[in-house]
């Protein structure tokens with residue numbers, strides 16, 4: 001088995017942050033093509049595609065899809081199916097942050113967060129499963145969060161519930177697809193320096209506070225999470241791993 005070389009990859013929310021870093025990491029490992037699903041920012045998605053192609057993933061392209069909308073995810077899967085022979089790796093990365101506890105969170109905000117972060121992964125798996133099944137090997141990697149493992153974080157109630165839900169979804173789906181050889185895993189990162197966390201990392205004091213929360217004393221970069229995603233997706237390195245949640249947390253367990 002050649003590992004990730006020649007693979008076809010789909011990354012939701014792939015135009016920036018962790019999704020973009022993961023897409024580029026797959027290209028560096030020799031992926032044949034990465035389909036970058038994006039919601040809004042076409043120019044950022046196109047820039048990512050240009051970089052993917054320059055790294056050798058020549059069949060890469062981008063397609064607009066809001067992961068919370070079945071029609072859009074299904075249309076994206078049809079488009080991907082017309083351009084890729086199959087999909088080896090689906091990375092469910094698209095997500096939105098929500099802050100605030102029960103009393104500050106409106107029902108709309110709750111539903112929107114669950115719709116994108118949890119239902120989005122469900123819809124993407126549903127839409128891309130025929131293409132994953134067509135591949136000689138396949139893997140799904142879901143991007144959960146430390147917020148789904150511990151309540152002691154700044155993220156809000158709906159965000160924590162959506163990311164914990166993603167862990168249950170990962171474990172159940174791993175069992176469901178194991179008989180077909182499709183592995184399903186998740187990463188659970190702590191604070192990562194992206195647009196999502198910019199509000200906490202924009203000042204030296206904020207950065208110091210975030211470093212102080214983590215025994216390793218570092219602030220994670222999107223590339224640190226991309227490496228974990230790559231590992232879990234790799235059919236050689238992670239051949240025996242499914243239903244697992246890999247914490248990328250700089251030593252923070254509370």
Ligand SMILES: NC(=O)c1ccc[n+]([C@@H]2O[C@H](COP(=O)([O-])OP(=O)(O)OC[C@H]3O[C@@H](n4cnc5c(N)ncnc54)[C@H](O)[C@@H]3O)[C@@H](O)[C@H]2O)c1
Nearest residue numbers: 013017018039066067093094095145189191192194195196
């Ligand atoms: N940054 C962190 O500290 C951190 C920590 C743990 C987990 N995560 C998770 O990592 C993932 C990536 O986040 P990031 O940190 O790169 O932040 P980001 O805000 O830079 O990226 C989020 C991506 O998701 C996309 N997205 C949002 N809603 C969407 C929708 N409805 N349909 C399609 N795409 C949509 C955005 O367009 C963007 O590309 C998210 O699931 C996030 O919850 C982030």
